[in-house]
Amino acid sequence: MRAPDIPWVSELPTYRGPFTREQAERLLWRAGFGPRKGEAEKLAKLGVRRAVTSLTRPDTTRLVGPAPKDEKGRRLAPLDAWGHDGLWWLDRMVRTRAPLVERMALVWHDWFATSNDGVGSPRLMLRQNRLFRERGLGSFRRLLLEITCDPAMLLWLSGSDNNRWSPNENYARELMELFTLGHGHGYTEEDVRQQARALTGFRNDWSRSSGPIRFRYDPKYHDGGVKRVFGKRGRFTWRDSCRLCLEHPAHPAFFVTKLWGYFVPVEPARPTRRALEHLYVSSGYNVRSVVEAILRHPALYLGPRMVKPPAVLIAGTLRALGRGIDTTAWTWLSGLCGQQLFYPPNVAGWDDDRWLDTATFRARWQTAGYALRPFNLSTKNQRPRNPDALVASAHRFVGRPTLTPGTDAALKRFAKAALSDANASWKRDQYPSLIENALRQLIVSSPDYQTC
Amino acid sequence: MSERACHCDEFSRASLLRRAAAEAGSGLPPIEPGMPLPAGTGLHRRAFLARSAGVALAVYGASKLGLNALDEGIANAAAAPAQPVLVSIFLPGGADSLSVLYPTGDPNYRKLRPKLALEEAAGPVFTEDDRLHWHPSLAPLATLHGEGKVAVAPAIGYTHPDQSHFTSRHFWEVGATEANLRTGWLGRYLDAVGTADNPLQGLSLDDTLQPPLASTKVPVAALAGADDYSFWAPGVWGDVENRMLQAIGSLGKRPSRPDPTLRRAAAVTSQADTLRRQLVPFATLGEKPNFGSTVTYPQTDSDFPKRLAGLAAMLAAGLPLRCIALNAPGEYDTHANQADDLASGLKVTAESILAFQRDLEARGVAARVVTLVWSEFGRRAAENGSAGTDHGAGGSAFLIGSRVRGQLIGEFPGLGGSGLDRDGNLVTTADFRAVYSSLLEQWLGVEAERVIPNARSFGRPALIS
Numbered sequence A: 001m002r003a004p005d006i007p008w009v010s011e012l013p014t015y016r017g018p019f020t021r022e023q024a025e026r027l028l029w030r031a032g033f034g035p036r037k038g039e040a041e042k043l044a045k046l047g048v049r050r051a052v053t054s055l056t057r058p059d060t061t062r063l064v065g066p067a068p069k070d071e072k073g074r075r076l077a078p079l080d081a082w083g084h085d086g087l088w089w090l091d092r093m094v095r096t097r098a099p100l101v102e103r104m105a106l107v108w109h110d111w112f113a114t115s116n117d118g119v120g121s122p123r124l125m126l127r128q129n130r131l132f133r134e135r136g137l138g139s140f141r142r143l144l145l146e147i148t149c150d151p152a153m154l155l156w157l158s159g160s161d162n163n164r165w166s167p168n169e170n171y172a173r174e175l176m177e178l179f180t181l182g183h184g185h186g187y188t189e190e191d192v193r194q195q196a197r198a199l200t201g202f203r204n205d206w207s208r209s210s211g212p213i214r215f216r217y218d219p220k221y222h223d224g225g226v227k228r229v230f231g232k233r234g235r236f237t238w239r240d241s242c243r244l245c246l247e248h249p250a251h252p253a254f255f256v257t258k259l260w261g262y263f264v265p266v267e268p269a270r271p272t273r274r275a276l277e278h279l280y281v282s283s284g285y286n287v288r289s290v291v292e293a294i295l296r297h298p299a300l301y302l303g304p305r306m307v308k309p310p311a312v313l314i315a316g317t318l319r320a321l322g323r324g325i326d327t328t329a330w331t332w333l334s335g336l337c338g339q340q341l342f343y344p345p346n347v348a349g350w351d352d353d354r355w356l357d358t359a360t361f362r363a364r365w366q367t368a369g370y371a372l373r374p375f376n377l378s379t380k381n382q383r384p385r386n387p388d389a390l391v392a393s394a395h396r397f398v399g400r401p402t403l404t405p406g407t408d409a410a411l412k413r414f415a416k417a418a419l420s421d422a423n424a425s426w427k428r429d430q431y432p433s434l435i436e437n438a439l440r441q442l443i444v445s446s447p448d449y450q451t452c
Numbered sequence B: 001m002s003e004r005a006c007h008c009d010e011f012s013r014a015s016l017l018r019r020a021a022a023e024a025g026s027g028l029p030p031i032e033p034g035m036p037l038p039a040g041t042g043l044h045r046r047a048f049l050a051r052s053a054g055v056a057l058a059v060y061g062a063s064k065l066g067l068n069a070l071d072e073g074i075a076n077a078a079a080a081p082a083q084p085v086l087v088s089i090f091l092p093g094g095a096d097s098l099s100v101l102y103p104t105g106d107p108n109y110r111k112l113r114p115k116l117a118l119e120e121a122a123g124p125v126f127t128e129d130d131r132l133h134w135h136p137s138l139a140p141l142a143t144l145h146g147e148g149k150v151a152v153a154p155a156i157g158y159t160h161p162d163q164s165h166f167t168s169r170h171f172w173e174v175g176a177t178e179a180n181l182r183t184g185w186l187g188r189y190l191d192a193v194g195t196a197d198n199p200l201q202g203l204s205l206d207d208t209l210q211p212p213l214a215s216t217k218v219p220v221a222a223l224a225g226a227d228d229y230s231f232w233a234p235g236v237w238g239d240v241e242n243r244m245l246q247a248i249g250s251l252g253k254r255p256s257r258p259d260p261t262l263r264r265a266a267a268v269t270s271q272a273d274t275l276r277r278q279l280v281p282f283a284t285l286g287e288k289p290n291f292g293s294t295v296t297y298p299q300t301d302s303d304f305p306k307r308l309a310g311l312a313a314m315l316a317a318g319l320p321l322r323c324i325a326l327n328a329p330g331e332y333d334t335h336a337n338q339a340d341d342l343a344s345g346l347k348v349t350a351e352s353i354l355a356f357q358r359d360l361e362a363r364g365v366a367a368r369v370v371t372l373v374w375s376e377f378g379r380r381a382a383e384n385g386s387a388g389t390d391h392g393a394g395g396s397a398f399l400i401g402s403r404v405r406g407q408l409i410g411e412f413p414g415l416g417g418s419g420l421d422r423d424g425n426l427v428t429t430a431d432f433r434a435v436y437s438s439l440l441e442q443w444l445g446v447e448a449e450r451v452i453p454n455a456r457s458f459g460r461p462a463l464i465s
Helices: A021-030 A039-044 A047-056 A084-095 A099-111 A122-135 A140-148 A151-156 A170-180 A189-198 A238-247 A251-261 A270-282 A287-296 A298-302 A310-321 A329-337 A358-375 A387-397 A405-420 A425-445 B009-024 B067-079 B136-146 B165-174 B185-193 B238-252 B260-278 B304-316 B338-362 B432-443
Strands: A202-207 A211-217 A227-229 A232-234 B045-050 B055-060 B085-091 B150-157 B202-204 B220-222 B323-327 B369-375 B395-400
Touching (some): A021 A039, A039 A047, A047 A099, A047 A287, A084 A099, A084 A329, A099 A122, A099 A310, A151 A211, A170 A251, A227 A238, A251 A270, A251 A287, A287 A298, A310 A329, A310 A358, A329 A358, A358 A425, A405 A425, A405 B238, B085 B338, B136 B150, B136 B338, B136 B395, B150 B432, B185 B202, B185 B323, B238 B260, B304 B338, B369 B432
Parallel strands (some): B085 B323, B202 B323
Antiparallel strands (some): A202 A211, A227 A232, B369 B395
């Protein structure tokens, strides 16, 4: 464990600039799934400290809004129907009143990235998801211990294939490389092999009807011999294996830097990182403390924007529009955008630097269209024949997202040009509705809306 | 999702796992002891936008080349003389050869198929052997056969048939009865004649790599559809839609953005706008693809007709394609309720193939294209108790094209005496490796020995006129 020899530790700065609707909107997108109508304004009134605490210490986890259903009005079947697992979670993201709790579940789903492609059991995937939801803001030590014996993880990284007779290094390697220390940070190939031995003992049975069942720790399957890990010797078990990683000097820096990266797109400055490390260790590996410090930090409000991950974009758009899950289209749309929940591409999770390319741009465009479709203005609607009024109306409808002046000007130019095409009286009647529909689509597809 | 109860569990599970294996290439449990890994397993996949071809591709096996090099390679290959084209269409699950061409003139047919036998007058007679009739859904193929453009293998396979979907399909994909071969037969052909920088030479019309195209030396590509780059918005049409599409570009072209992330997002918006303009010739209008086809393809939920229509357009546009592989629509593992499932799958397949052939003819490129239709095996001669059939041996295959010699490849062995093997399966009268060898030599212009292991031990049926 890092010795407490840092003199300036507890002073992590809090953002002191104006905390208006714009800053509150960014906070809600980074720490949740964007604002519902009016939510950013309400949060702005609290000031940054209380705004952050309202997210990290929510007073309710109740879901609000209509229950999710498919396009035929049937209930979701997350355990049985393909794609409904992701919809089930997306619904929670849309309806939650504790958005950071769901957002942390998404962080951990990426951090401990487990894919149902390798697990083959939505039941076990949802069980793991519950772990992320219930433990996501608590102690990382406890989370690490629980994920290590989580059935989906045991299947995904061969934990229950790892036994004293034929050790399997899969989990041991990722435990250090991806979960706690980082590649090449203070461990050797021999440590991987020795950790694999320490992690032996988990097993499960297979049933013809239910697949993998009866996950358990069986001391008979455990290699009880002496192991040498990070230069220490002992008859280490899986609990020791986790503890040794947490106590490794490289762990606090890895942990706070990785966690920071989910909320702020540029690396923390060295003093910030060291202060976060101290906070993390001195709080007993408490995730909430570190998240609060990050969410209050000036870098979140003053630094560059981040691209919204697809699941966040979809859930957030539905929240802004006040629409629940009423179609299964989000499964394939989210996949086209590059993120199907419960199916990360590999154990390293999704690559946050690669959300946007020409293919996913089109998928985001399609997503916007699907989200807006039920609210289409028909040509019978009377709309203003004024470009600025049309832009204002469309902007209000999609939740008043902050737009850069350039985007605002481009929208107004479009509206003006499109109105000027109306060279017949029926066109003058009908085009304003079409233009407003197009404006909604353009706003939700704009570079401004893809980022926060 | 539609639910079909007919196919065996092993088949659907195997399909899922094959798909995952071809993508991930590691750590999947075997379906059956000794299960072969699909050809191409473990090949590295990169997403790539071929600007010269105007399509977004998943490229396999080009890890050493920069993406710009691939663009140039496609452009160079497109400028070279046109090459013969082979299209491979797979009927997944083991299509019932005794329904595809049903032996209504064979005295044993009705005894073996009391429930499933088709009426004598139901389908058109097969003019080369009047014991056989075409399945009613295959009337479009009967039409092309009447024009001399279809060669039929009524009982094709290999000796010592393997009745596992997985293994038998693998043999066909790799062009040999070798479980451990990891390259596809078309992939090895491309390795022999292709170029290092043109992934379009081997094109899977699918979202993943088709194993017959798995190569080791040259890159190949996968493409779900050529038309999929349109931008549509609900409740927007006409002049306003055109203005909206123009506005996408202006959203991307704001030069003075201080924020680096916003600049990147704007740059992608601008690139998407440019690409959209380039792809207008292929764009989907509403639900109807605009490939410039003058023929009508079947209207169905399946992607198959759209993929063939896009393929015809790409060939006519001079894109440098050589080998194309895709799956036919429908479920052919008909263990139960065979009649309906088989009829609907074959119908869309055959109607689409007819439309494709007519499209190629109308575009003046039909002489460059031969299509092979195949399945991993045929089915048991005797029907089972669930109005279905179980896995068998001799299957059917077709070669289609203006240059195809429209004659039988092997004869129909009949259902009595020596026509069935000890297990009650149709014996084979043609070997798929002989057909591959002939196609390589007579159509693709390469010695079969360079591609098919032990090729000299197989005959060379005359396939091309």
